[in-house]
Amino acid sequence: MSAGVGxxxxxxxxxxxxxxxxxxxxxxxxxxxxxxxxxRMHPPALAFSFSAWCVxxxxxxxxxALDQKLALHAWLIIILLSLTxxxxxxxxxxxxxxxxxxxxxxxxxAPPPLSRSIPSTTRSPRLPDVAANARER
Amino acid sequence: xxxxxxxxxVFALACYVAAMALxxxxxxxxxxxxxxxxxxxxxxxxxxLVLMVLAIRYRSVMYFEAALLIALFGFVSSAAMAKFLLRGxxxx
Numbered sequence: 001m002s003a004g005v006g007x008x009x010x011x012x013x014x015x016x017x018x019x020x021x022x023x024x025x026x027x028x029x030x031x032x033x034x035x036x037x038x039x040r041m042h043p044p045a046l047a048f049s050f051s052a053w054c055v056x057x058x059x060x061x062x063x064x065a066l067d068q069k070l071a072l073h074a075w076l077i078i079i080l081l082s083l084t085x086x087x088x089x090x091x092x093x094x095x096x097x098x099x100x101x102x103x104x105x106x107x108x109x110a111p112p113p114l115s116r117s118i119p120s121t122t123r124s125p126r127l128p129d130v131a132a133n134a135r136e137r
Numbered sequence: 138x139x140x141x142x143x144x145x146x147v148f149a150l151a152c153y154v155a156a157m158a159l160x161x162x163x164x165x166x167x168x169x170x171x172x173x174x175x176x177x178x179x180x181x182x183x184x185x186l187v188l189m190v191l192a193i194r195y196r197s198v199m200y201f202e203a204a205l206l207i208a209l210f211g212f213v214s215s216a217a218m219a220k221f222l223l224r225g226x227x228x229x
Binding site: 011013014015017018020022024025027028031032040041044048052055056059062063066073074076077080081084087091094095096 | 138141142144150155156157160170171176178179185186189190196204208212223
């Protein structure tokens with residue numbers, strides 16, 4: 001095994017790793033402690049963006065110094081992550097809205113109804129209408 | 138491997154393990170299904186970060202393929218589960 005890289009390149013790598021660890025821990029803490037799902041959706045973005053960027057930069061720095069040439073293969077992971085994470089987040093947000101509209105009694109706070117013509121006094125606009133139609137028939 | 142880098146790697150891995158444990162609590166306790174999907178997605182990403190830190194620790198490039206695979210499978214499984222919760226079926 002070679003002697004490794006110098007201390008002047010290991011110190012930034014160590015700082016980036018410590019930073020990513022702290023941010024990942026705070027993201028998990030936020031996921032555990034926030035009250036509603038919409039609030040809980042936000043802290044993982046910290047781990048997805050900031051921690052992943054820190055670790056990727058640390059890896060690129062370390063392996064570039066170790067092999068004495070630019071090692072950009074870790075870039076693929078951060079590109080893939082930044083492409084796929086918004087899709088998952090958007091799908092989960094839509095899932096939460098849909099499920100709280102469909103079953104407002106099981107959720108802590110129901111979202112507002114879709115259109116303004118529906119009176120705002122009924123918390124679930126669909127189910128009472130269906131029941132009224134069934135009674136008329 | 139110098140001492141500051143070694144302690145930084147140990148600290149980062151300990152933080153990742155603690156974060157995984159906290160997210161696992163949310164995964165078990167989560168009141169709704171989308172909470173569990175979100176927690177599973179976060180656990181996948183933390184596993185990816187663990188693999189990339191282990192690549193620095195053991196100076197091996199082979200860990201990156203595993204990290205790439207975990208990122209890909211985490212996205213596919215989370216998107217499929219969210220789509221299932223949204224529509225009741227995965228492919229329409």
